Amino acid sequence: MPSLNDLSQRHGVVDRRQGQYLCFPDICLTESGRLVAVYREMDRHFKATRRCMLACVSDDMGATWSEPLVLNDRGGHCPRLSVHGQVLRCIVDCPASLHESRDNGETWESVPAKGLTHGIPDRILRLDHTAGQGEDTGETWLSTAHLHRGTSAWPPIGQPPTEAMCFASQDQGRTWKPLSVMSLVPCLTLCEGSMVQLGNGHILALFRENSHVFEPMYALTSRDFGATWSEPIPTTLLGHRPCLGLTRDGRLLATFRNVGPDHGTAAWLGTVEELLNPDQEYWVHGLTPLYRDDNSGSPRLTPEGLLLDSTGQDSPGPDCAVFYCLRPLTDPARAKAELTLRMQCLEGEAESCGLRFGVWWRIGPDRIRPEIKGARSLKLPQGQVNELRLSYDQGVLTLRVNGRKKRDYTLDPARVERRAIILGSLSRTQKNRGKSLWQEITLHIHEPGLGREYQYIWNAAHGLPDARARAGILELRNDRQAIGADFGYSGWVETGPGEFFCVYHHGAGHEPDYRPGYSSHVAWTRFVAGDFAL
Structure with a gap:
């Protein structure tokens, strides 16, 4: 994907102080041209013992920032x-x-914002009731927020279900009333929504999906000012805490924590139709730290297929990991799926080659073994490309090799562990040096409970599996060595036509003093519309 990560002149710091975990920022541009940022200060991300809410300003478009001003010295979360x-x-x-x-x-x-009972609210949306020739019923403000219902985990999502609520206020934010539940799909964990009102009066909302199986973000639409909502629509983007808005030229811009395999802060620019994804496309995302634009690294397209080769590295580690996430199952208790691969493991360490489909599968030059208690390795013909066909039918997992049935496995179907579909390295950090060749990938998913049929067909002639994501998403800053909590919550403003300023929290996981869960600062990046075409 186009990336601004290595362009140092595009990046800067709003606030960074030793011993302070600074995170979850947002930003606005005042009528006078001043940038104002708000964010949270803690001692650590998890189980913080102190927290406060801060604000600071810049009068030179982000070059320098004032000392922070305390808005709340004992609380505040995601402003x-x-x-x-x-x-x-x-x-x-x-x-x-x-x-x-x-x-x-x-x-x-x-x-106090009385009645706002849910967490992580969105920017206040001042409704224009006259848009789309609606009736003007006075000034109404909307926001969306969410909470988890109950304490017991719902097995298909691995956590208590979420309730995403649209709240309304008619007294300038002093009191809020729950207007509508936005989604009740039990196998989706929709949260951290962001809303925008379109020119026709409709409201578009973009939500994080929190099952941690590489589900995309989902969009919902309302034609009646938030009273009712469409069914969730899968987008092509993988992200947390999106910040969605309209640009001056009428397009949509979203910044978000990129939770594809290669972590960081990212942006997407496009039309409403593109976001609503009428073809139900899924953009395969990849982690490829050794990739080179001249096709000299790993992965590398060859006449024989896609070669993943990290054997030239001195030691295993983060640079050796190469893997791709495909569209996951959403409703594993009722889903049927089939994954067919033509591939060969040429050599490698224990974690270098495999896949996830129902369970983890380890693949070696002559064997394949599912990570199921008591399961044995199954032989593969050596020295050749083999066809592996795996089918999943409501918890029954079947392996065929070169057309011959090898084994059935019966699994508990209604569990989140059945959902993710991943190809490549099994580990990001250890025992992952290896070499494998991938020629064809075919995936078909039948989701009767969702009325969805999905098919993905790839071969090396199509280019890299993640080519669409590479072309459609702009990486603002990479943070692949930080844990997911330490980066990527963001906000943006348009400072001039097609010119944008984004703030986000950044762990800088590559730095030697990085401590997971303790290291984060508030950073900024400038970008322009033309960057998406780099």
């Missing part, structure tokens, strides 16, 4: 900023609060 004329409004949870500034962020007044 979102909105500009309403000369008033800046920051809505935040834990506790539910509204912070307002009428002097360009110099001072702030805080009031």
Whole structure:
């Protein structure tokens, strides 16, 4: 994908201090041209013992920033900023609060946001009831937020189910009422939504999906100002905490934590139709740290197929990992799927070659073994490309090699562990040096409970498996060596026509003093619309 990661002049720091975990920022541009950022300060990400909410300003478009001002010295979680004329409004949870500034962020007044019972709210959306020739019923503000219902995990998602709620306020954010539940699909964990009102009056919302199986973000639409919502629509993007908005030329822009295999902060620019993905396409995402544009690294396209080769590395580790995520199963208890591969493991360490389909499968030059207790290795013909066909039918897993049935395995179908489909390395960090050849991939998924049929066909003549994601997503900053909690929550503003300024939290996992869960600072990146075509 086009990347700004190595362009140092595009990046900077809003706030970075030793011993402080600075995270979850948002940003706005005031009428006077000042940038205002809000964010959270903690001592660590998990089980923090102290937390506060901060704001700072820049009068030179991000080159320098003021000392932070405390909005709440004992709380605050994930803030979102909105500009309403000369008033800046920051809505935040834990506790539910509204912070307002009428002097360009110099001072702030805080009031409770009564009735906002759910967490991680979106930017305040001031409805235009006249858009699309609707009836003007007075000023209404909307936000979306979510919470987990219950404490017991629902097996297909591995956690308590979420409730995404659309909240409405008619007294400028002092009180909020639940307007509508936005989604009730039991096998999806939709949360951290972001909403925008389109020119026709419809509302478009983009949600994180939290099952951690490489489900894409989902979009929902409302034609009645948030009273009712469409069924969730799978997009092509894999992300957390999206920040969705309209650009000056009428397109959509979203920034988000990239939770494809190669982590970082990313952006997407396109039309409503492209986001709503009418063909139900899924963009395969890959982790390929040794890839080179001149086709000299790994993966490498050869006349024989796609070669994954990390044997030239001095030792196993993060640079050796190469894997691709395919569309997962969404409803494993009722789904049927078939994955057919033509491939060969040429050599490698124990974690260098395999796949996930129902369970993990380890593949060596002459054997394949499922990670199932008591299961034995099955022989593969050596020195040739083999056809591996795996089928999944509501928990029954079958392996065929070169057309011959090898074994059936019966699994508990209603579990989140059945859903992800991954090809390549089994480990990001250890025993992952190896060499394998991949010629063809075919995946068919039948989801009767969702009314969905999905098919993916790839061979080496099509180019890299993740070519669509590489072309359609802009990487603002890579953070593949940080844990997922330490990067990527973001906000953006358009500072000029087609010119954007994005703030996000960044763990800098490649730095020697990085500590997972303890290292994060607030960074920024400038980008322009033309960067998406790099």
